[in-house]
Amino acid sequence: MAMSDNRQRYMPLPDDRTAERGQPLAYPEAVLLVNPVEPEFKGEVDDKYQYSIENKNNRVHGWISTVTDPPMGFWQITPSEEFKSGGPLKQCLTSHVGPITLAIFHSTHYSGADLILQFGPNEPWKKVFGPVFIHLNSLVNGDDPLKRLWEDAKQQMEVEVQSWPYDFPASKDFLPLDQRGSVSGRLLVHDRYISDEDLPGNGTLVGLAAPGDVGSWQFECKGYQFWTKADEKGCFSITGIRPGTYNLFAYVPGLIGDYRYDAEVTISPGCDKDVGTLVYEPPRSGPTLWEIGIPDRTAAEFFVPDPNPKYINKLYLNHTDRFRQYGLWERYADLYPHNDMVYTVGVSDYRKDFFFAQVTRKTDNNTYQGSTWQIKFKLDIVDKNNTYKLRIALATAHVSDLQVRINDLRPSNPHFSTGLIGNDNTIARHGIHGLYRLYNVDVPGVQLVEGNNTIFLTRTWSTSPFQGIMYDYIRLEGPPSSKGNNLGFSSK
Structure with a gap:
């Protein structure tokens, strides 16, 4: 199973979680392997929650089989998190013993009831989840299949990210690029106890989400969110945004609090909006x-x-x-x-x-x-x-x-x-x-x-x-x- 360069491992078997081979721990998902089929796993804990990941990093995960001839890989690639709930920092499950690969679009994990979908009487609602991309690869010649199949999956992921939004879905609810808009700008930070000058928001996560209070994007799950990372000068550009009315939010690593642009941002098909230079003043009263x-x-x-x-x-x-x-x-x-x-x-x-x-x-x-x-x-x-x-x-x-x-x-x-x-x-x-x-x-x-x-x-x-x-x-x-x-x- 692989989900990142440093999170890969051979996995136990489903049989190892049975009553004859595994001991349930404090909750059903966690099982101590006491008599696994393969002795190398004896004494380990198997728990699907150990393989969760943030939405912004959940681009490709899956499995490699080295016992097949040729070695094969099975991968789920998610080119965009625009349809996922809770924003870029929301954590979701990926793969676990089975072998099982999960495509999770909405869950309350790591958030609880605050992220339960709530609907009023006769409230209409629809949302497009996906598409996700399933990638199969194999290695006919050469050595080190674990590395080569994983590297190929990452390369394919980059291709799919660049191809988003896809142009092949026939549904009128999935909008192609020419029916979407974009937003650009620059975010600076002002804290007089750090510097007299406005500093660039280097590495800032900037996003559009449904209108709401400061930080409300953490709890938003009915609509779509569109996020990017600002460069070292604080400049950002978000493309492929579905038409609608949004607030622009930001979170600056290294600073407390959340930023929200005062004016709502309305996106129309084909628009390219420049919100100019924005300044975030993080909470601060004194030195x-x-x-x-x-x-x-x-x-x-x-x-x-x-x-x-x-x-x-x-x-x-x-x-x-x-x-x-x-x-x-x-x-x-x-x-x-x-x-x-x-x-x-x-x-x-x-x-x-x-x-x-x-x-x-x-x-x-x-x-x-x-x-x-x-x-x-x-x-x-x-x-x-x-x-x-x-x-x-x-x-x-x-x-x-x-x-x-x-x-x-x-x-x-x-x-x-x-x-x-x-x-x-x-x-x-x-x-x-x-x-x-x-x-x-x-x-x-x-x-x-x-x-x-x-x-x-x-x-x-x-x-x-x-x-x-x-x-x-x-x-x-x-x-x-x-x-x-x-x-x-x-x-x-």
């Missing part, structure tokens, strides 16, 4: 006093533990996607059996000391309890008459309430609470992000002290091992001031 993590909408930069040796997938040993191992939620209690995580700004390293998910802890009587993490930091000067800002960006949440307390854990009423949020189920499905959520918390200066301070992050609601949150990024800002940091220090 950065300290920050934890990287604002990239994932928890991948934080500490991901080694898996329990009893539950491994060999593909993800020494792999960049080590978070896809089964059962990592149980490792928190192994590393913190009695006391919760304490992170000290300027001393701790988020890559080693900040656990990738704030999860539940199983107790001796088989119940689950929440946790309270501490962020300790020192301020040399405190402005008691002004307000500080705590930015908390979450990469995912599942049936959790995140409560924030400042310098005192005792109050029954927290300083801030998200309320019950999330049905992403990312933790159980081996993802590193689900839906993005940003919370901006006012912290009155009178609640801070000169010297040592502590922020308490309590995650409540604990009835299962899969409840929890993943942080994307946390930042404390000082009160508005001239550019620069004169209220403490800045440290990752």
